[in-house]
Amino acid sequence: MPDHKELRNRLNGYRKEAGLTQADLAKQVHVSRKTINTVENGVFIPSTILALKLAKALNVSVEELFQLPD
Amino acid sequence: MQDIVDKFSQRRILLMVILASTFLLWQIPRIELIENSNFGVIGERLAGISQIIWSLSMLALVVMGRKHIPRASLETQAMLEDELVKSNRAKAMGTGYFSLMVFIGLLFAITRFMEISGADLARLMMAIGVAAPLYAFAFLERRNA
Numbered sequence A: 001m002p003d004h005k006e007l008r009n010r011l012n013g014y015r016k017e018a019g020l021t022q023a024d025l026a027k028q029v030h031v032s033r034k035t036i037n038t039v040e041n042g043v044f045i046p047s048t049i050l051a052l053k054l055a056k057a058l059n060v061s062v063e064e065l066f067q068l069p070d
Numbered sequence B: 001m002q003d004i005v006d007k008f009s010q011r012r013i014l015l016m017v018i019l020a021s022t023f024l025l026w027q028i029p030r031i032e033l034i035e036n037s038n039f040g041v042i043g044e045r046l047a048g049i050s051q052i053i054w055s056l057s058m059l060a061l062v063v064m065g066r067k068h069i070p071r072a073s074l075e076t077q078a079m080l081e082d083e084l085v086k087s088n089r090a091k092a093m094g095t096g097y098f099s100l101m102v103f104i105g106l107l108f109a110i111t112r113f114m115e116i117s118g119a120d121l122a123r124l125m126m127a128i129g130v131a132a133p134l135y136a137f138a139f140l141e142r143r144n145a
Helices: A011-017 A022-029 A033-040 A048-058 B001-031 B040-071 B074-080 B085-108 B118-143
Strands: none
Touching: A011 A022, A011 A033, A011 A048, A011 B040, A022 A048, A022 B001, A033 A048, A033 B001, A033 B085, A048 B118, B040 B118, B085 B118
16 A cells, blocks of 8 residues: 555656666665565655655656655 | 665565574474463474574574675665655564554453463564564565665
8 A cells, every 4th residue: 555645756767768677776876676666656655755765766856856746 | 786675675674584484383382272272282493493493594694784785885775775765664664563552452361261371462463563564574675665
């Protein structure tokens, strides 16, 4: 069950846009592939530090990756 | 590198399940009610075998933790203990605590109808307290695989 049902994330889209696999992105931010998978599926909400690392790796802002509905 | 992380992660899941199951099979047959029943002799053997497997598994855990993992790169070590694992571990401890509380409630109800010795109660609670978080951690790690 997702940790936070309302949180929307576009990690999957940005990752694919960057031409990275889950394993590639995981290596860049020093987490396991499973962690990337669970973040993409909304099962796991990453910490602020990991969210910042993901945003940096994908060259986007954190707000572009993760959003709460208005 | 992700292959190594996945391999260690899978081994850890397997080890958690083995540790939890053997601990239960080691402790449950040692309960007086079972020891004094027809199941006593088989239970004693089962408990003995489980105790050996549990001890070997613990040894494997220590060896894996001290020998193989330090050999892996720092990056691999970090991946094996990343924030998802830490979150799963915390959830597993919470699940273990909740399971133990429910189990204690059940024991309260059962002791109204039958007599259970203090030693058996302690053994049962210890078995659940140890096994439940291990199973929960294995389940959470497996679910996220």
